Amino acid sequence: MPHIVQFTSPHRVELVDADPAVLTSGGVRVATWYSGISAGTELTAFRGTNPYLTSTWDSERRLFVPGEPSFAYPVRGWGYSEVGEVVEVADDVTELAVGDVVHGIWGHRSDAVVPAAALAGRTLSAEVDPVLGTFARVGAIALNAVLAADVRLGEQVAIFGQGVIGLLATRLATLSGGRVYAVDTQPGRLSTAEAFGAAATVDATRPGGAAELIRELTHGGADSAIELSGADRALHEAVRSVVVEGLVAASGFYQGGAANLRLGEEFHHNRVRIVASQISGVPVALGGRWNQTRLVRTVMGLIVSGDVDARALVSDIVDAQDVAAVFERLDHGDPEILQAVLRFDAAPRPTL
Known part of the structure; x- marks a missing residue:
């Protein structure tokens, strides 16, 4: 049966x-x-x-x-x-x-x-x-988020949430040439993020929030951020962590309200762009060349190759x-x- x-x-x-x-x-x-x-x-x-x-x-x-x-x-x-x-x-x-x-x-x-x-x-x-x-x-979801954040060679990206998808995103962003600042609350996951290529790790529970340290480490702010924890507080810190007109890919599955996301502060004054990344579609600018099949093929090629x-x-x-x-x-x-x-x-x- x-x-x-x-x-x-x-x-x-x-x-x-x-x-x-x-x-x-x-x-x-x-x-x-x-x-x-x-x-x-x-x-x-x-x-x-x-x-x-x-x-x-x-x-x-x-x-x-x-x-x-x-x-x-x-x-x-x-x-x-x-x-x-x-x-x-x-x-x-x-x-x-x-x-x-x-x-x-x-x-x-x-x-x-x-x-x-x-x-x-x-x-x-x-x-x-x-x-x-x-x-x-899950690898395709992570790659889609990296593409949504427009990670490029030499750019700095903060990745919030180092669960399975976040760790995969950390590795994929590193392979794309990005300098990754990995954020999480669990020391074990931050240690794995380092092994996956993160340039630095940030404890999300630190006083003042993760964004302050990210701005210090990046000398002014990350070019982009990817939020994968699904927590509204983490999304708020992602907004706080990027430069003026920086890009935040909101890739977590957010449940309920967002009491900790404040849009009248850094989001407004730094003109931060927030885009949703969800696996049912690829970033608009890539729609003519990328689809779910290519996401899967690409990430599985990297996994099988080691x-x-x-x-x-x-x-x-x-x-x-x-x-x-x-x-x-x-x-x-x-x-x-x-x-x-x-x-x-x-x-x-x-x-x-």
């Missing part, structure tokens, strides 16, 4: 039985090996704060409006960082074969039928650690039936957990 991760109600997640997916024309059946947990997005489902769970998304007007929530508990199959083995192909599929290892988006489930077209260019060779495939989506050591970010690989314990740790802010990966029964057994 296949299994699927289900958010049953706020603060309750479990692995439950699911019906086998039906193989359809143009599709392949994938037996999931690994599925990475995206702590920021998925905690909104675990906690019940995701706007899709509290309001209606009007896709035509692109507005959240009062009404029946777009999603309701139980919510099944969230997740967007999967790796697995093709175990069955439809008769009309020629580009994939049984035995291929692929990465893609099909949610935390042991059995999935995925359109073969969605897996184009997403195979992993036998010599590649399959766990690396779980970084395709230029981005994504494997160093994996703190936990746990059996899927232990999903509840993982989310409890994430919800309580366990400093020892970074990238948690669910392992399904079909997976080979790796060593950390």
